[in-house]
Amino acid sequence: MSAREFDIYDVVGIGFGPSNLSLAVALDEFRVNGMGNVFSNIFFERRSSFAWHPSMLLPSATMQISFLKDLVTFRNPTSSFSFVAYLHESGRLPRFVNNQDFFPTREEFHQYLEWAQARVAHRVAYGSEARSLRLPAGVGPERADRLCLQVADAASGTSRMVEARNVVISTGLVPTMPTGVERGERVWHSSEFLERFRRTSPARIRRVAVVGAGQSAAEITRFLYDELPHAEVSAIIPSYGYCVADDTPFANEVFDPEAIDDYYYATERTREALWRYHSNTNYSVVDDSVIRDLYRRSYEDDLRDVGRLRFLRLTRVAGVRSVGAQTRVSLRAGIDGDLRDLDVDVLVCATGYAAMEPTGLLGDLDQYCLRDEAGRYRIERDYRIVTAPEMQCGIYLQGGTEHTHGLSSSLLSNIAVRSGEIIDSIVARSAERTAPCAVLAEA
16 A cells, blocks of 8 residues: 555554554454445554564464454454454364364464455555654644654665554564673574574574573473474573463453453552452463473483473573673572573573553654653553643554553453454544534534
């Protein structure tokens, strides 16, 4: 799609992962269901093609949510964009049912997302990086009913300006490394794991360490142990061992759409309690089956007196440096906190992500975005940043709203419902703006 198709777009999406893909689908269904082509829209994605954590599509790694928490089902169970519709079109629906599993592999779910994005790809400009948002030239915030977005084209290196009445930002989580550790040729973050691993000769990896206590860390440890039968694999864990993810029915209700209201309208004390009681549903926890797989491998190592899989408990990374062809990892280990070194060929840091932070993209607009006492953006229930009262344009966030909307803000669980709520908000606010015009016309 050409960014010149419309003078001003009603909706511009920045980033095109699952969240904004779900929004694009919801906009498509809004048009199909008799509302007309009311909302012109386009999405900008800096990658050259669609991708969702491609470097973590490990063999046999499964989803941690039900396939029913797809792009659409919780919003529109009859949608032709559902995971079930994808299985039907692919000819695998009977076999999937016979598999008797609510949790497809991550690879299959990625194929589903690619299938869905292909149907709306004409509204996505890949290889296009959103650089900055600003008010139109000569327009103050009191008349700001639209925003200007600078977009850089990766292929040509040129930039263009696009105007939008509403912007939906979904640029994804930001990978984090241990303090003082930087990525390099032999130091990887889990977000780039498979890409890096495939570019490296397995025979050259004799010793490898994985930092972290969450799902990604455990899955990568298992993968390396299986793929490198000649290598010593060390798991550097800050806790005594991996903690199991609580995916029991009552705990899982914290991800239900109704739970968003419970969190949003709660007191700060109640919100803190929700995080304290239920963070073990997602953060620094591992599926029971993966934990048991790793323990079984460790036990069989002991049985054969191999000791190829090592768990360095209560241990944190204190520093990393290159020593010849090796990477030397300084570890602060044990209860007494003694320092010791571990030499490895590769260090993988599965140390998580920081929340999406749109401040850099907003630039000077940030002064019109209101914040709470903790310096965080104030967010309306409809995921719109609270702006100065005179600004009519909408800036919505898909991500970075954990402090207002709870644990599911950066997860797949609620993207279908959230996309519908954002569109409902845009529709309602558009109607409010045009209502006076309609009255005048009648007069």
